[in-house]
Amino acid sequence: MSVVRSQGYDGASLAQLSKASGLGKSSLYHHFPEGKDDMVAAVLDHLETTLDATVFAPLRAPGPPATRIKRMNGSLLVFYREGREACLLASLGIGDSSRRFHPRVKQLFRRWIEAIAHALRDGGVPRGQAQLRAEEAIVRIEGSLVLARSLDDPAIFQRALKSLPELLAS
Amino acid sequence: MSVVRSQGYDGASLAQLSKASGLGKSSLYHHFPEGKDDMVAAVLDHLETTLDATVFAPLRAPGPPATRIKRMNGSLLVFYREGREACLLASLGIGDSSRRFHPRVKQLFRRWIEAIAHALRDGGVPRGQAQLRAEEAIVRIEGSLVLARSLDDPAIFQRALKSLPELLAS
DNA sequence: GGTATATTGTACCGATCGTTCTGACGCCCA
DNA sequence: TGGGCGTCAGAACGATCGGTACAATATACC
Numbered sequence: 001m002s003v004v005r006s007q008g009y010d011g012a013s014l015a016q017l018s019k020a021s022g023l024g025k026s027s028l029y030h031h032f033p034e035g036k037d038d039m040v041a042a043v044l045d046h047l048e049t050t051l052d053a054t055v056f057a058p059l060r061a062p063g064p065p066a067t068r069i070k071r072m073n074g075s076l077l078v079f080y081r082e083g084r085e086a087c088l089l090a091s092l093g094i095g096d097s098s099r100r101f102h103p104r105v106k107q108l109f110r111r112w113i114e115a116i117a118h119a120l121r122d123g124g125v126p127r128g129q130a131q132l133r134a135e136e137a138i139v140r141i142e143g144s145l146v147l148a149r150s151l152d153d154p155a156i157f158q159r160a161l162k163s164l165p166e167l168l169a170s
Numbered sequence: 171m172s173v174v175r176s177q178g179y180d181g182a183s184l185a186q187l188s189k190a191s192g193l194g195k196s197s198l199y200h201h202f203p204e205g206k207d208d209m210v211a212a213v214l215d216h217l218e219t220t221l222d223a224t225v226f227a228p229l230r231a232p233g234p235p236a237t238r239i240k241r242m243n244g245s246l247l248v249f250y251r252e253g254r255e256a257c258l259l260a261s262l263g264i265g266d267s268s269r270r271f272h273p274r275v276k277q278l279f280r281r282w283i284e285a286i287a288h289a290l291r292d293g294g295v296p297r298g299q300a301q302l303r304a305e306e307a308i309v310r311i312e313g314s315l316v317l318a319r320s321l322d323d324p325a326i327f328q329r330a331l332k333s334l335p336e337l338l339a340s
Numbered sequence: 341g342g343t344a345t346a347t348t349g350t351a352c353c354g355a356t357c358g359t360t361c362t363g364a365c366g367c368c369c370a
Numbered sequence: 371t372g373g374g375c376g377t378c379a380g381a382a383c384g385a386t387c388g389g390t391a392c393a394a395t396a397t398a399c400c
Contacts, residue, residue, distance in 0.1 A: 006264070006265070006266075007180070007264065007265045007266065008178050008180060008181070008264040008265050009181075010177070010178060010180040010181035010265075011178070011179075011180035011181075011264065011265030011266070011267060013386080013387070013388085014387075014388060014389085015386085015387090023347090023348085024347090024348055024349060024350090025348095025349090025350095025388090025389085026347080026348055026349060026350080026390095026391095027347060027348055027349090029388095029389070029390080030346080030347065030348080031347090035388065035389065036388065036389090086263070086264065087316075089316075089320060090260075090316045090320070091264055093256070093316065093319055093320050094176075094177065094178040094181065094256065094261055094264055095176070095177045095178050095180075095181035096176075096177065096181070097181060102320075105320050106320055106321055106322065109317060109320050109321055110321065132329075135317065135326060135329075136330075136333075138313070138317055139309075139310055139313035139314045139316075139317055139326070139330055140309055140310065140313055141313065142312070142313040142316040142317055143308070143309035143310055143311065143312040143313020143314065143316070144309045144313065146257075146259075146260045146263065146309075146312040146313070146316065147279065147305065147308055147309055147312055149263055150259060150260070150263050150272075150275050150276055150279050151276055151279055151280065152276065156305060156309070159302075159305075160306075160309055163306075183356080183357070183358085184357075184358060184359085185356085185357090193377095193378085194377095194378055194379060194380085195358090195359090195378095195379090195380090196360095196361090196377085196378055196379060196380075197377065197378055197379090199358095199359070199360080200376080200377065200378075201377095205358065205359065206358065206359090
């Protein structure tokens with residue numbers, strides 16, 4: 001998982017994936033007969049599962065929207081190692097080789113936005129407003145990950161997360 | 171220029187750089203004797219020159235801060251083709267192969283933040299506030315580029331730019 | 341223990357990678 | 371005209387890429 005998001009699709013060689021997974025190349029090909037694409041798809045599957053469990057589900061659970069946002073924030077802090085990790089979805093947007101994953105990347109971002117918007121609507125925010133604010137939240141998350149890593153300053157990510165409750169308040 | 175930012179460092183092959191520049195490989199090596207790194211450094215030089223001329227200088231020019239922000243926005247719309255292009259600085263943050271450019275990426279982001287903060291301070295915003303807001307502006311720019319491209323929706327980038335004047339108002 | 345299946349190691353493949361080298365060509369100037 | 375220099379094409383290089391094939395090893399079950 002970590003290799004693809006930090007190296008991108010093109011930078012993630014089979015040798016690196018092998019090393020990171022602890023499996024030899026032949027084992028990797030055995031488990032993923034379609035090769036590298038299978039492996040990256042599995043990484044995406046894993047991301048989706050994680051986001052479903054730790055971000056989307058809490059956002060869709062009953063309870064005050066502020067609590068839900070807070071839970072999302074907690075998950076993101078862990079998942080992005082407080083701003084020190086890149087976002088796999090963004091990494092997969094670099095280069096033509098990873099183009100086949102674009103529909104899934106798109107879908108995941110959409111689901112994320114929709115989950116945030118859902119929480120906002122539950123709190124009384126009208127549909128259009130909820131959508132725009134949810135989108136803005138993802139913009140801040142993604143942008144702050146880029147900047148935090150570029151400036152070696154994870155606090156930037158943490159500040160962005162801290163700004164979300166107010167942005168997403170009813 | 172376009173190849174490295176859209177493909178990233180690892181995805182930008184010499185064949186692609188050759189094609190994009192209209193120079194054969196031997197010509198490329200003639201002009202850039204240190205190889206791929208020279209070429210990417212030249213791309214970064216060009217970015218720096220462009221940002222200096224079209225973004226940093228307008229932000230540092232005399233005049234109302236709002237006007238300066240507006241001019242930056244105009245430049246960014248053109249430079250990022252209204253949200254359809256990736257940011258080179260972000261692309262160079264993916265993968266270990268491009269690590270040698272990290273200091274320059276960092277420096278450019280810093281200068282950008284500082285240029286925005288400078289405009290804010292000229293408008294009477296206290297130093298600490300100016301810094302945080304400038305950083306937030308870059309977060310929005312970078313994040314909206316990631317999301318606009320991932321969702322095939324350049325309007326997201328445009329919306330983020332449109333939000334900057336208010337964020338950066340005195 | 342024997343058999344079937346899963347897992348893994350290793351060698352090899354063709355393609356592409358970034359790079360180097362050499363020679364050809366064109367232009368300019370004395 | 372000849373020489374120097376810049377530019378470029380094309381071949382070749384060693385390394386790495388993603389992938390394949392086959393044999394060896396490990397595991398599970400009867």
